[in-house]
Amino acid sequence: MENNNLKDTLEQLALAEAFGKALKNLTSTNSSNSLRSQANAALLDLYEKTGASSVKVKVNGEDVGTFSLTFSKPVDKTVMVCRDPQKLVEWLRTTDEGKDTLDAVIGKAMDDVLKAAHSYGFFPKGCAMEQVCEPGGLKSSTFKIEPVKVAKALGKQLPTAVAGLITKKVE
Incomplete structure:
Protein backbone atom coordinates (compact mmCIF):
# COMPACT_ATOMS: atom_id res chain seq x y z
CA MET A 1 0.00 0.00 0.00
CA MET A 80 -32.67 -25.43 43.53
CA VAL A 81 -29.88 -23.62 45.41
CA CYS A 82 -26.92 -25.03 47.33
CA ARG A 83 -26.89 -24.13 51.02
CA ASP A 84 -24.06 -26.51 52.05
CA PRO A 85 -21.39 -27.14 49.38
CA GLN A 86 -19.65 -29.81 51.51
CA LYS A 87 -22.81 -31.90 51.66
CA LEU A 88 -23.31 -31.45 47.92
CA VAL A 89 -19.78 -32.70 47.21
CA GLU A 90 -20.35 -35.68 49.48
CA TRP A 91 -23.59 -36.51 47.64
CA LEU A 92 -21.83 -36.21 44.26
CA ARG A 93 -19.05 -38.57 45.38
CA THR A 94 -21.00 -41.22 47.27
CA THR A 95 -24.34 -41.76 45.53
CA ASP A 96 -25.23 -43.21 42.14
CA GLU A 97 -27.39 -40.14 41.44
CA GLY A 98 -24.48 -37.84 42.31
CA LYS A 99 -22.12 -39.76 40.03
CA ASP A 100 -24.65 -39.60 37.18
CA THR A 101 -24.94 -35.86 37.76
CA LEU A 102 -21.15 -35.48 37.64
CA ASP A 103 -20.99 -37.46 34.39
CA ALA A 104 -23.51 -35.10 32.80
CA VAL A 105 -21.69 -31.98 34.02
CA ILE A 106 -18.27 -33.24 32.96
CA GLY A 107 -19.58 -33.88 29.47
CA LYS A 108 -20.79 -30.31 29.19
CA ALA A 109 -17.84 -28.64 30.92
CA MET A 110 -14.85 -30.83 30.05
CA ASP A 111 -12.46 -27.91 29.47
CA ASP A 112 -13.32 -26.35 32.83
CA VAL A 113 -12.89 -29.69 34.64
CA LEU A 114 -9.47 -30.29 33.05
CA LYS A 115 -8.30 -26.73 33.74
CA ALA A 116 -9.34 -27.05 37.39
CA ALA A 117 -7.53 -30.39 37.80
CA HIS A 118 -4.41 -29.00 36.11
CA SER A 119 -4.43 -25.84 38.24
CA TYR A 120 -4.35 -28.05 41.36
CA GLY A 121 -1.48 -30.06 39.90
CA PHE A 122 -3.60 -33.18 39.32
CA PHE A 123 -3.28 -35.46 36.30
CA PRO A 124 -6.54 -37.42 36.11
CA LYS A 125 -6.70 -40.94 34.74
CA GLY A 126 -7.92 -41.06 31.15
CA CYS A 127 -6.18 -37.79 30.26
CA ALA A 128 -3.04 -37.05 28.27
CA MET A 129 -0.87 -34.04 27.59
CA GLU A 130 -0.78 -32.99 23.93
CA GLN A 131 1.30 -30.32 22.22
CA VAL A 132 -0.81 -27.65 20.54
CA CYS A 133 0.94 -25.54 17.92
CA GLU A 134 -0.76 -22.63 16.19
CA PRO A 135 1.10 -20.14 14.05
CA GLY A 136 1.13 -16.57 15.29
CA GLY A 137 -0.61 -13.91 13.29
CA LEU A 138 -2.11 -10.48 13.49
CA LYS A 139 -4.12 -10.35 16.69
CA SER A 140 -5.67 -6.89 16.46
CA SER A 141 -5.03 -3.28 15.65
CA THR A 142 -5.74 -0.22 17.71
CA PHE A 143 -7.08 2.97 16.18
CA LYS A 144 -7.67 5.86 18.54
CA ILE A 145 -8.89 9.22 17.39
CA GLU A 146 -10.25 12.30 19.06
CA PRO A 147 -13.53 13.20 17.35
CA VAL A 148 -13.14 16.91 18.13
CA LYS A 149 -9.79 16.97 16.35
CA VAL A 150 -11.26 15.20 13.33
CA ALA A 151 -14.05 17.78 13.13
CA LYS A 152 -11.56 20.62 13.49
CA ALA A 153 -9.26 19.12 10.85
CA LEU A 154 -12.08 18.86 8.32
CA GLY A 155 -13.19 22.42 9.06
CA LYS A 156 -15.56 23.74 6.40
CA GLN A 157 -15.58 20.41 4.59
CA LEU A 158 -17.79 19.10 7.37
CA PRO A 159 -21.34 20.43 7.65
CA THR A 160 -22.06 22.16 10.96
CA ALA A 161 -24.64 19.58 12.02
CA VAL A 162 -22.20 16.72 11.46
CA ALA A 163 -19.39 18.57 13.24
CA GLY A 164 -21.73 19.16 16.17
CA LEU A 165 -22.55 15.48 16.29
CA ILE A 166 -18.88 14.55 16.46
CA THR A 167 -17.99 17.22 19.03
CA LYS A 168 -21.12 16.51 21.12
CA LYS A 169 -22.39 20.06 20.60
CA VAL A 170 -25.59 19.23 18.76
CA GLU A 171 -27.88 22.22 18.22
Whole structure:
Protein backbone atom coordinates (compact mmCIF):
# COMPACT_ATOMS: atom_id res chain seq x y z
CA MET A 1 0.00 0.00 0.00
CA GLU A 2 1.43 3.38 -0.99
CA ASN A 3 1.87 6.09 1.63
CA ASN A 4 -0.73 8.36 -0.03
CA ASN A 5 -3.20 5.51 -0.20
CA LEU A 6 -2.55 4.71 3.47
CA LYS A 7 -2.89 8.40 4.37
CA ASP A 8 -6.21 8.68 2.52
CA THR A 9 -7.47 5.42 4.02
CA LEU A 10 -6.52 6.53 7.55
CA GLU A 11 -8.27 9.88 7.05
CA GLN A 12 -11.44 8.06 5.95
CA LEU A 13 -11.08 5.64 8.86
CA ALA A 14 -10.66 8.58 11.29
CA LEU A 15 -13.87 10.16 10.02
CA ALA A 16 -15.74 6.86 10.19
CA GLU A 17 -14.42 6.20 13.71
CA ALA A 18 -15.47 9.70 14.81
CA PHE A 19 -18.98 9.08 13.48
CA GLY A 20 -19.06 5.64 15.05
CA LYS A 21 -18.06 6.89 18.49
CA ALA A 22 -20.48 9.80 18.38
CA LEU A 23 -23.35 7.60 17.20
CA LYS A 24 -22.56 4.91 19.76
CA ASN A 25 -22.77 7.53 22.53
CA LEU A 26 -26.09 8.83 21.21
CA THR A 27 -27.63 5.38 20.85
CA SER A 28 -26.25 3.77 24.00
CA THR A 29 -28.75 2.36 26.47
CA ASN A 30 -26.10 2.52 29.21
CA SER A 31 -26.15 6.30 29.49
CA SER A 32 -29.18 8.00 31.00
CA ASN A 33 -28.68 11.12 28.88
CA SER A 34 -28.32 9.40 25.47
CA LEU A 35 -31.00 9.86 22.86
CA ARG A 36 -31.85 6.15 23.08
CA SER A 37 -32.34 6.26 26.86
CA GLN A 38 -34.44 9.40 26.55
CA ALA A 39 -36.58 7.75 23.88
CA ASN A 40 -36.93 4.61 26.01
CA ALA A 41 -38.02 6.66 29.01
CA ALA A 42 -40.52 8.67 26.97
CA LEU A 43 -42.08 5.60 25.36
CA LEU A 44 -42.21 3.80 28.71
CA ASP A 45 -44.00 6.82 30.15
CA LEU A 46 -46.44 6.76 27.23
CA TYR A 47 -46.95 3.02 27.76
CA GLU A 48 -47.72 3.52 31.46
CA LYS A 49 -50.26 6.26 30.61
CA THR A 50 -51.90 4.80 27.50
CA GLY A 51 -50.76 1.20 27.04
CA ALA A 52 -49.08 2.06 23.72
CA SER A 53 -45.82 0.13 23.38
CA SER A 54 -45.03 1.18 19.80
CA VAL A 55 -44.98 4.46 17.87
CA LYS A 56 -44.27 5.41 14.27
CA VAL A 57 -41.00 7.22 13.64
CA LYS A 58 -41.20 10.18 11.30
CA VAL A 59 -38.42 12.32 9.86
CA ASN A 60 -39.54 15.56 8.20
CA GLY A 61 -43.07 14.18 8.17
CA GLU A 62 -42.09 10.94 6.44
CA ASP A 63 -42.66 7.56 8.09
CA VAL A 64 -39.25 5.94 8.43
CA GLY A 65 -39.97 3.12 10.84
CA THR A 66 -41.26 2.27 14.28
CA PHE A 67 -39.97 2.43 17.82
CA SER A 68 -41.29 -0.16 20.21
CA LEU A 69 -40.73 -1.64 23.62
CA THR A 70 -40.51 -5.31 24.41
CA PHE A 71 -40.94 -6.65 27.89
CA SER A 72 -39.52 -9.69 29.56
CA LYS A 73 -41.98 -12.18 30.91
CA PRO A 74 -42.39 -12.21 34.67
CA VAL A 75 -40.55 -15.01 36.43
CA ASP A 76 -42.10 -16.93 39.27
CA LYS A 77 -40.51 -20.32 39.76
CA THR A 78 -38.87 -22.53 42.30
CA VAL A 79 -35.17 -23.22 41.75
CA MET A 80 -32.67 -25.43 43.53
CA VAL A 81 -29.88 -23.62 45.41
CA CYS A 82 -26.92 -25.03 47.33
CA ARG A 83 -26.89 -24.13 51.02
CA ASP A 84 -24.06 -26.51 52.05
CA PRO A 85 -21.39 -27.14 49.38
CA GLN A 86 -19.65 -29.81 51.51
CA LYS A 87 -22.81 -31.90 51.66
CA LEU A 88 -23.31 -31.45 47.92
CA VAL A 89 -19.78 -32.70 47.21
CA GLU A 90 -20.35 -35.68 49.48
CA TRP A 91 -23.59 -36.51 47.64
CA LEU A 92 -21.83 -36.21 44.26
CA ARG A 93 -19.05 -38.57 45.38
CA THR A 94 -21.00 -41.22 47.27
CA THR A 95 -24.34 -41.76 45.53
CA ASP A 96 -25.23 -43.21 42.14
CA GLU A 97 -27.39 -40.14 41.44
CA GLY A 98 -24.48 -37.84 42.31
CA LYS A 99 -22.12 -39.76 40.03
CA ASP A 100 -24.65 -39.60 37.18
CA THR A 101 -24.94 -35.86 37.76
CA LEU A 102 -21.15 -35.48 37.64
CA ASP A 103 -20.99 -37.46 34.39
CA ALA A 104 -23.51 -35.10 32.80
CA VAL A 105 -21.69 -31.98 34.02
CA ILE A 106 -18.27 -33.24 32.96
CA GLY A 107 -19.58 -33.88 29.47
CA LYS A 108 -20.79 -30.31 29.19
CA ALA A 109 -17.84 -28.64 30.92
CA MET A 110 -14.85 -30.83 30.05
CA ASP A 111 -12.46 -27.91 29.47
CA ASP A 112 -13.32 -26.35 32.83
CA VAL A 113 -12.89 -29.69 34.64
CA LEU A 114 -9.47 -30.29 33.05
CA LYS A 115 -8.30 -26.73 33.74
CA ALA A 116 -9.34 -27.05 37.39
CA ALA A 117 -7.53 -30.39 37.80
CA HIS A 118 -4.41 -29.00 36.11
CA SER A 119 -4.43 -25.84 38.24
CA TYR A 120 -4.35 -28.05 41.36
CA GLY A 121 -1.48 -30.06 39.90
CA PHE A 122 -3.60 -33.18 39.32
CA PHE A 123 -3.28 -35.46 36.30
CA PRO A 124 -6.54 -37.42 36.11
CA LYS A 125 -6.70 -40.94 34.74
CA GLY A 126 -7.92 -41.06 31.15
CA CYS A 127 -6.18 -37.79 30.26
CA ALA A 128 -3.04 -37.05 28.27
CA MET A 129 -0.87 -34.04 27.59
CA GLU A 130 -0.78 -32.99 23.93
CA GLN A 131 1.30 -30.32 22.22
CA VAL A 132 -0.81 -27.65 20.54
CA CYS A 133 0.94 -25.54 17.92
CA GLU A 134 -0.76 -22.63 16.19
CA PRO A 135 1.10 -20.14 14.05
CA GLY A 136 1.13 -16.57 15.29
CA GLY A 137 -0.61 -13.91 13.29
CA LEU A 138 -2.11 -10.48 13.49
CA LYS A 139 -4.12 -10.35 16.69
CA SER A 140 -5.67 -6.89 16.46
CA SER A 141 -5.03 -3.28 15.65
CA THR A 142 -5.74 -0.22 17.71
CA PHE A 143 -7.08 2.97 16.18
CA LYS A 144 -7.67 5.86 18.54
CA ILE A 145 -8.89 9.22 17.39
CA GLU A 146 -10.25 12.30 19.06
CA PRO A 147 -13.53 13.20 17.35
CA VAL A 148 -13.14 16.91 18.13
CA LYS A 149 -9.79 16.97 16.35
CA VAL A 150 -11.26 15.20 13.33
CA ALA A 151 -14.05 17.78 13.13
CA LYS A 152 -11.56 20.62 13.49
CA ALA A 153 -9.26 19.12 10.85
CA LEU A 154 -12.08 18.86 8.32
CA GLY A 155 -13.19 22.42 9.06
CA LYS A 156 -15.56 23.74 6.40
CA GLN A 157 -15.58 20.41 4.59
CA LEU A 158 -17.79 19.10 7.37
CA PRO A 159 -21.34 20.43 7.65
CA THR A 160 -22.06 22.16 10.96
CA ALA A 161 -24.64 19.58 12.02
CA VAL A 162 -22.20 16.72 11.46
CA ALA A 163 -19.39 18.57 13.24
CA GLY A 164 -21.73 19.16 16.17
CA LEU A 165 -22.55 15.48 16.29
CA ILE A 166 -18.88 14.55 16.46
CA THR A 167 -17.99 17.22 19.03
CA LYS A 168 -21.12 16.51 21.12
CA LYS A 169 -22.39 20.06 20.60
CA VAL A 170 -25.59 19.23 18.76
CA GLU A 171 -27.88 22.22 18.22
